[in-house]
Amino acid sequence: MRWRVLTLFVSLAVAAAGQELERSPFHGDEASIGAGKASFRLRCSACHGIHAEGGKGPPLNRGEFSAGNRDADIYRVIAQGVPGTEMPAYGTRSTEENIWRIVSFLRTFEAVGDERVDGDAERGEALFWGAGGCGGCHKVGRRGGSYGPDLTRIGRSRSVQHLREALLDPDEDLPAGYFVVKVVTRDGKTISGIGSGIDDFSAQLRDVSGKLHSFLREDVESIEREFKSVMPSGYGESLSDQQQRDLLAYMQALRGEESR
Amino acid sequence: MNRQVWLASILLACAAAALGQVDSEALANSQQDDESWLMYGRNYSAWRYSPLDEIDTENVGRIAPAWIFQTGESGKFQTTPLVRDGVMYVTGPSNHAWALDLKTGRELWHYSEPVPGDLPLCCGKPNRGFAILGNRLFKVNMQATLVALDATTGDVVWEVESADYRKGYSNTVAPLVVNGMVVVGIAGAEFGTRDFIDAYDAETGERRWRFWTVPGPGEPGNETWGGDSWKRGGASTWITGSYDPELNLIYWGTGNPGPDLDGAPRPGDNLYSDSMLALDADTGELRWYFQFTPHDVHDWDSVADPVLIDVEVDGQPRKALVHANRNGHFYALDRTSGEFLFARAYTEVNWADGMTSAGRPILIPGHEPTDEGTLTCPGMGGGHNWHATSYSPQTGLYYFNSGDGCQIYHGATQDFVEGEYYLGSAMENVTGEPREGSILAVDPGTGDRRWRFALVSPPTSGLLSTGGGLLFAGTAEGYFVALDAARGKPLWRLQTGGPVRAPAITYRFEGRQYVATAAGSAIIAFALPR
Helix, strand or coil: CHHHHHHHHHHHHHHHHHHHCCCCCCCCCHHHHHHHHHHHHHHCHHHHCCCCCCCCCCCCCCCCCCCCCCHHHHHHHHHHCCCCCCCCCCCCCCCHHHHHHHHHHHCCCCCCCCCCCCCCHHHHHHHHHCCCCHHHCCEECCEECCCCCCCCCHHHHCCHHHHHHHHHCCCCCCCCCCCEEEEECCCCCEEEEEEEEECCCEEEEECCCCCEEEEEHHHCCEEEEECCCCCCCCHHHHCCHHHHHHHHHHHHCCCCHHHC | CCHHHHHHHHHHHHHHHHHHCECHHHHHCHHHCCCCECCCCCCCCCCCEECCCCCCCCCHHHCEEEEEEECCCCCCCCCECEEECCEEEEEECCCEEEEEECCCCCEEEEEECCCCCCCCCCCCCCCCECEEEECEEEEEECCCEEEEEECCCCCEEEEEECCCHHHCCECCCCCEEECCEEEECCECHHHCCECEEEEEECCCCCEEEEEECCCCCCCCCHHHCCCCHHHHCECCCCCCCEEECCCCEEEEECCCECCCCCCCCCCCCCCCCCEEEEEECCCCCEEEEEECCCCCCCCCCCCCCCEEEEEEECCEEEEEEEEECCCCEEEEEECCCCCEEEEEECCCCCCEEEECCCCCEEECCCCCCECCCEEECCCCCCCCCCCCCEEECCCCEEEEEEEECCEEEECCCCCCCCCCCCCCCCEEECCCCCCEEEEEEECCCCCCEEEEEEECCCCCCCCEEECCCEEEEECCCCEEEEEECCCCCEEEEEECCCCCCCCCEEEEECCEEEEEEEECCEEEEEECCC
């Protein structure tokens, strides 16, 4: 009965105040927090991790949030999304009450402080466009190559932990759409590159020179899809610890301003 | 116009109208009616097989769209269209439906009903089709209502509410007309509902019977639910069943218990979740049941088509019910008694080491979902999920598709909140191991696989087999495909530009065979060039 009374209260409160509420009406309510955790795992965990530890999306288990630490700030981000990132707006897909329940779940994590990168962003930038060779494949703003993911807003959309893993072990978590297609033609040639599409009858890919190819399965010897990155591995050895930190500091600073 | 001519015209019109009526006999003989498609599974045995053979393995490469109807609506088109007397009746997502002229594909009428904004939904707003009796069409709406429409105008004749959508109930199932009643299931197990199968009078909309798929106190099976967990037990019934007129039994599969992934709040086998039910068609009384996955903690609904086939099993002729279950096994049961005949794994299975002689899975320990997660195959969607299957008496093969691969299952304790997700946690994909799929052909008497057509993505469409030796299927990437039903080789395909999520149908119109399917947001009818 307790939750029924609470739900009634919340319904009235939400109806009256909508998104104007500063604090989740479910704050501290265990049943609602449990429901929020369930919703989080269903809708959010694919990007933010099953334990909110972060992944493609920032970690949300650190008690601090980049868009603001008030309940209303977290609500706003969930409801309206973050333009320019993969974070969609859930305001049209979920009820206000359900979003507040997710907010209440996220507020159960104690503040542990954001991870700081002890690096020099300016040195990282020089490395990125110079000896590191990153800019040959990655674009920032209008500068750089387009074989790898666009990093213009990567500091907004990825956690430092995720960026570090992506640098040191690119195969661990491929960005969506970045699988490799390998085609062996009837005359024995192998052509591989980033897959633009693959289905039961055809494949389209872009090779390292940027050239587009399209093949029908019936016209070639084989078409295989590989879930490994074309980004070279081994940066853990070729870059010093300090260089890695500098690069991460640079990427963490990429918030999208360069595209303006 | 003189009086005699006028009277003759009226009589002719009445006779034509009478000819156009779909009565119980027409439904019982639907398998012989080449010019119609009168129910979800084409016949009461749910074969989805048509003897039409104008389009065959030799000429299928020449078929082309005869017309395309763009619905203009977004969402998942999972409908099985009905066809009768020159008209196609199509349901779409978000409570839309249309009547289309078979000659041109032009719209004759459009029905729509708003979907409430506060309707809790797990899986989009699809609808799987109409049922028909007389000149009435029957469809469910998302907000757990059942409507009867005038087939000529699309006007609402009656509408009833099956359950309160605010509690988590919704509906997507294509109804089944049996003995003048409209039989429907319900959805909602992801929200802690207690589910049922209903039968309504086709004439009045009055409910004739209800079978609760989770027994209440004092009813057999209630003891398989610890405490009061039966109140939130789920066991949804969201895919159409089949019917044996001789036995007067309706067969209908049930879905997962709630909460989906956390078994702790519901100790016991949790009857009749994940089961096949045989109900007396007139009373809704349970004649037998068979539970595929007792105490399921992997969301392995057992709603897939119950297909009725008379087949030899171990040298004995059996009145069988065959069913490809989401838990990774193909089953054959005796449909007169529910006796377990056999089960065969058709995809990777790591949670069970075969079955007991009674058909109970022999569990391999370590597959209960945990907070950290456990790797189990198949994944949550199966195995074979809900997509329509097909049995061809021509090849003697049973066809169904399969999602292949594993997932990591996470469990967590969760209090129940009415109208909110009640899953007990969630699944995640295995890094670097994308889920794929396949179309399978098996011998229904043994479960032996005859062929496998690999899909790069988990399947999205249902299947249709024809007397032309063909099996029609669609893919997530938008291909509509004809395979050689005997060997599984692709013979023809068209990139339709949108995911094919529906099963195809076929019919003869003005002496010509058509094959029609929903693709993306369009309905496409194919035929050989004139």
